[in-house]
Amino acid sequence: MLFQLAWKNIWRNKTRSLVVMGSVVVGLWAGAFIIAYVFGMIEQRLKDAVENEVSHLQLHHPEFDKDNEVKYFIPNGSDAFSSIQEDQRIKAASARVVVFGMVASAQNSTGGKFIGVLPASENRVTGLEEKLTQGSYFEHDSKNRVIIGERLAEKLKVKLRSKIVLTFQDTTGSITAGAFRIIGLYKTYNSTYDETNIFVRAPDLSRLLGTDLQYHEVAMLLQDPESLEAIKSELGAQFTDTTVESWKELSPELGLMIDSFDQYMIVFIIIIMLALSFGIVNTMLMAVLERVREIGMLMAVGMNRIRVFGMIFLETLLLVLLASPIGLCLAYITIQYLGSTGMDLSGLYQEGYAAYGFKSYIYPKLEDIYYLRIMIMVTITALLASIYPAFTAVRLNPVTAIRKI
Amino acid sequence: MENDTPVIVTEQLSKIYPGPVPVHAVNDVDLKVMKGEFTALVGPSGSGKTTLLNLIGGLDYPSNGKVWIRGQEISSLSKSALIEYRLNNIGFVFQAYNLIPVLTARENIEFVMLLQKKSKQERDRRVMELLKEVDLVDQQNKRPGQLSGGQQQRVAVARALASKPAFILADEPTANLDSTTAGNLLDTMVRLNHEENMTFIFSTHDQRVIDRAHRVITLVDGSIARDQIVAVPSDHH
Numbered sequence: 096m097l098f099q100l101a102w103k104n105i106w107r108n109k110t111r112s113l114v115v116m117g118s119v120v121v122g123l124w125a126g127a128f129i130i131a132y133v134f135g136m137i138e139q140r141l142k143d144a145v146e147n148e149v150s151h152l153q154l155h156h157p158e159f160d161k162d163n164e165v166k167y168f169i170p171n172g173s174d175a176f177s178s179i180q181e182d183q184r185i186k187a188a189s190a191r192v193v194v195f196g197m198v199a200s201a202q203n204s205t206g207g208k209f210i211g212v213l214p215a216s217e218n219r220v221t222g223l224e225e226k227l228t229q230g231s232y233f234e235h236d237s238k239n240r241v242i243i244g245e246r247l248a249e250k251l252k253v254k255l256r257s258k259i260v261l262t263f264q265d266t267t268g269s270i271t272a273g274a275f276r277i278i279g280l281y282k283t284y285n286s287t288y289d290e291t292n293i294f295v296r297a298p299d300l301s302r303l304l305g306t307d308l309q310y311h312e313v314a315m316l317l318q319d320p321e322s323l324e325a326i327k328s329e330l331g332a333q334f335t336d337t338t339v340e341s342w343k344e345l346s347p348e349l350g351l352m353i354d355s356f357d358q359y360m361i362v363f364i365i366i367i368m369l370a371l372s373f374g375i376v377n378t379m380l381m382a383v384l385e386r387v388r389e390i391g392m393l394m395a396v397g398m399n400r401i402r403v404f405g406m407i408f409l410e411t412l413l414l415v416l417l418a419s420p421i422g423l424c425l426a427y428i429t430i431q432y433l434g435s436t437g438m439d440l441s442g443l444y445q446e447g448y449a450a451y452g453f454k455s456y457i458y459p460k461l462e463d464i465y466y467l468r469i470m471i472m473v474t475i476t477a478l479l480a481s482i483y484p485a486f487t488a489v490r491l492n493p494v495t496a497i498r499k500i
Numbered sequence: 501m502e503n504d505t506p507v508i509v510t511e512q513l514s515k516i517y518p519g520p521v522p523v524h525a526v527n528d529v530d531l532k533v534m535k536g537e538f539t540a541l542v543g544p545s546g547s548g549k550t551t552l553l554n555l556i557g558g559l560d561y562p563s564n565g566k567v568w569i570r571g572q573e574i575s576s577l578s579k580s581a582l583i584e585y586r587l588n589n590i591g592f593v594f595q596a597y598n599l600i601p602v603l604t605a606r607e608n609i610e611f612v613m614l615l616q617k618k619s620k621q622e623r624d625r626r627v628m629e630l631l632k633e634v635d636l637v638d639q640q641n642k643r644p645g646q647l648s649g650g651q652q653q654r655v656a657v658a659r660a661l662a663s664k665p666a667f668i669l670a671d672e673p674t675a676n677l678d679s680t681t682a683g684n685l686l687d688t689m690v691r692l693n694h695e696e697n698m699t700f701i702f703s704t705h706d707q708r709v710i711d712r713a714h715r716v717i718t719l720v721d722g723s724i725a726r727d728q729i730v731a732v733p734s735d736h737h
């Protein structure tokens with residue numbers, strides 16, 4: 096009986112019901128979209144970080160991570176590299192000489208990470224060649240050629256074919272330096288990465304270090320990212336006196352960043368839910384106040400307070416249940432569509448995203464279970480919001496309500 | 501029936517509305533209404549008719565004194581208990597806004613029986629019976645907005661009867677009606693008073709309505725100024 100009455104009541108004032116339904120639709124849609132957006136962004140960032148920066152796995156000397164000292168070469172690094180290259184489960188591997196030092200131009204200097212690479216292997220792992228915006232990749236066997244990020248070039252005020260000097264300690268602790276000519280400028284989506292990472296040929300660095308060709312790092316991309324942990328422990332056992340780390344360990348800041356985005360997302364959702372509840376409190380309160388006499392009459396003839404409360408509560412619930420499928424469908428369609436086309440934010444906030452290493456293309460993405468969770472959240476919010484109007488109805492005094500007649 | 505047991509008894513009933521100048525809306529009213537009586541409550545505007553009816557109907561608490569309905573003291577019941585009490589013992593007809601606008605005439609009558617959790621079978625039977633009594637069988641599926649003022653008030657009377665109350669209390673039921681329609685409503689009430697031996701107590705300004713009453717109680721400044729029996733109750737031929 097209450098159900099039928101509530102159902103009929105919600106069609107009394109169509110505009111008002113549409114306002115409530117509209118807020119629920121927008122609440123659901125916006126809530127789902129924001130979550131999908133953040134998920135898409137995080138996934139994109141992880142993918143980028145793996146494919147462009149850290150790879151799936153890296154092999155180092157156990158001490159290398161701590162001190163980054165040049166003497167910590169991977170024991171038997173060349174053999175390890177060859178055997179990794181033959182492993183079918185590993186899509187690509189790149190062996191690197193890694194040295195930290197100062198990079199200087201005539202105008203400016205800054206700290207940098209010098210990465211000595213085998214050009215072909217490196218390209219298969221990080222796709223460095225594709226990221227070039229000017230110049231060319233290491234093609235000829237000419238010595239002391241360098242590829243730096245556009246950002247760094249700006250900072251050093253240098254151009255293609257300019258010379259820069261890399262200064263660092265060799266294995267004996269003496270300072271060594273080499274002049275390199277810029278043959279290429281690259282750009283990734285991560286401007287911080289672009290500012291620090293400087294690519295040269297591995298033999299050029301070894302020569303300056305005063306050693307034969309030995310490696311500090313072997314970075315690997317796997318055929319199947321799911322097998323990450325398994326391959327990691329296998330390699331760890333295979334290459335004793337080394338450490339094998341996954342991208343999660345190599346880039347703890349990624350995890351932190353994901354956490355902070357989670358928090359932003361929660362704040363956004365709370366704001367949306369607050370807006371939704373204000374909308375509902377307002378409209379349902381209007382619905383109650385417009386019906387003061389009628390509710391007074393109902394209480395006079397014997398409708399008890401639980402039923403009055405239930406009637407208003409049910410009216411809100413029905414509106415939410417009517418609106419939810421619409422909101423969910425809209426959210427689903429939007430997320431599916433933008434998830435396949437991608438959202439181009441380049442005009443919007445590219446610099447800001449790039450500073451965090453985000454592409455300006457985002458592919459929103461949401462697992463089915465989240466639609467259900469959002470719907471539950473919106474329903475609970477709406478029902479909580481209906482408590483105050485329902486309570487207002489219950490507190491009406493039939494005598495004063497009817498006096499208004 | 502036990503026509504000798506009073507349906508309504510009030511004793512020293514008073515209602516004072518507090519305020520900078522407290523209003524003594526009802527003053528020491530001693531009243532006894534017997535079963536089957538058809539009583540009009542008259543008096544100038546502000547004389548306390550509505551306040552007295554609210555006290556008798558268990559809609560409001562007296563400042564002093566007591567109300568008994570069929571021997572049960574109701575002024576000591578809690579608010580929730582009073583709602584339940586009203587549902588099962590008192591029929592209300594107000595001047596306006598008696599009906600739920602989204603329900604049909606039939607559903608409005610049925611509504612109180614739903615609140616009383618009566619069976620479908622009993623509800624259907626009783627609704628039909630009442631629709632016939634108030635002569636609205638043809639209009640049963642119309643909503644209040646599609647009915648005339650007089651028809652709406654007749655639905656309200658049927659709704660008041662549906663719960664099988666001890667009496668029906670009507671506060672200016674004809675105030676919004678023209679005199680012919682008011683006459684029709686009174687005919688219906690008188691008939692129900694006869695046929696169901698239903699006790700009515702109603703307030704009114706309308707002399708033609710007053711003329712139909714068996715007993716006329718005149719209130720002045722919250723006190724009973726006159727109490728006249730103008731005809732014997734229907735059952736006491």
Ligand SMILES: Nc1ncnc2c1ncn2[C@@H]1O[C@H](COP(=O)(O)OP(=O)(O)O)[C@@H](O)[C@H]1O
Pocket residue numbers: 517518523524525543544545546547548549550551552
């Ligand atoms: N809620 C209230 N608060 C204060 N005074 C009231 C209230 N209700 C009624 N009164 C006063 O009580 C007196 C009786 O009113 P009422 O019972 O409505 O008389 P009637 O129905 O005969 O016109 C009037 O003076 C009225 O102003």
Ligand SMILES: [Mg+2]
Pocket residue numbers: 549550551671
């Ligand atoms: Mg009055």
